[in-house]
Amino acid sequence: AQKITQTQPGMFVQEKEAVTLDCTYDTSDPSYGLFWYKQPSSGEMIFLIYQGSYDQQNATEGRYSLNFQKARKSANLVISASQLGDSAMYFCAMREGSGSRLTFGEGTQLTVNP
Amino acid sequence: DGGITQSPKYLFRKEGQNVTLSCEQNLNHDAMYWYRQDPGQGLRLIYYSQIVNDFQKGDIAEGYSVSREKKESFPLTVTSAQKNPTAFYLCASRDGGTLMNTEAFFGQGTRLTVV
Numbered sequence: 001a002q003k004i005t006q007t008q009p010g011m012f013v014q015e016k017e018a019v020t021l022d023c024t025y026d027t028s029d030p031s032y033g034l035f036w037y038k039q040p041s042s043g044e045m046i047f048l049i050y051q052g053s054y055d056q057q058n059a060t061e062g063r064y065s066l067n068f069q070k071a072r073k074s075a076n077l078v079i080s081a082s083q084l085g086d087s088a089m090y091f092c093a094m095r096e097g098s099g100s101r102l103t104f105g106e107g108t109q110l111t112v113n114p
Numbered sequence: 115d116g117g118i119t120q121s122p123k124y125l126f127r128k129e130g131q132n133v134t135l136s137c138e139q140n141l142n143h144d145a146m147y148w149y150r151q152d153p154g155q156g157l158r159l160i161y162y163s164q165i166v167n168d169f170q171k172g173d174i175a176e177g178y179s180v181s182r183e184k185k186e187s188f189p190l191t192v193t194s195a196q197k198n199p200t201a202f203y204l205c206a207s208r209d210g211g212t213l214m215n216t217e218a219f220f221g222q223g224t225r226l227t228v229v
Binding site for chain 2: 006031032033035043044045047050052053091095099100101102103104105106107109
């Protein structure tokens with residue numbers, strides 16, 4: 001069963017505006033971690049932000065923040081003040097319990113327009 | 115500099131031939147992963163390894179094989195049994211242990227084309 005769902009294949013945003021990329025997940029393990037990665041057209045994977053299931057506050061890293069709604073099992077990425085360089089594929093990923101398995105969603109292609 | 119090295123960056127093979135993709139890391143990480151990515155698609159887990167001499171199948175292991183004889187190395191063999199091997203392959207590693215917040219670091223990827 002798909003454990004990570006990203007329902008937005010493509011998103012467009014104007015430069016300097018904020019954008020939210022959706023991610024929902026499914027797990028019965030009370031302990032899990034959620035990760036967001038950025039993949040530019042070059043193909044490299046860049047780690048952006050992490051949210052733990054027991055974290056009391058939403059994670060933030062510079063212009064990136066995570067809107068974590070545990071009851072809804074969602075972990076949406078918010079990018080503030082979009083820049084042209086933010087145009088890339090964005091992936092949500094999850095690791096459950098103390099295991100090593102790391103599962104990714106299908107990704108969202110973000111395009112920032114000038 | 116510490117990192118993950120995948121080689122080669124581009125690889126061409128004839129249909130029916132086995133091919134091995136290299137992945138080496140000098141980050142002293144315990145866990146290593148192989149993912150496959152098709153154009154415009156997400157990353158699908160092929161195999162992963164938590165420690166030396168141990169590995170587990172991911173979601174799409176059929177037609178692939180791996181070994182983990184050394185901590186630094188996790189080579190992936192794409193066998194002739196893999197029906198559609200043309201794809202972008204990404205290797206990753208992560209510091210092991212029970213801490214949840216350790217992110218995975220990725221190599222630059224190998225683009226395999228089978229003709």
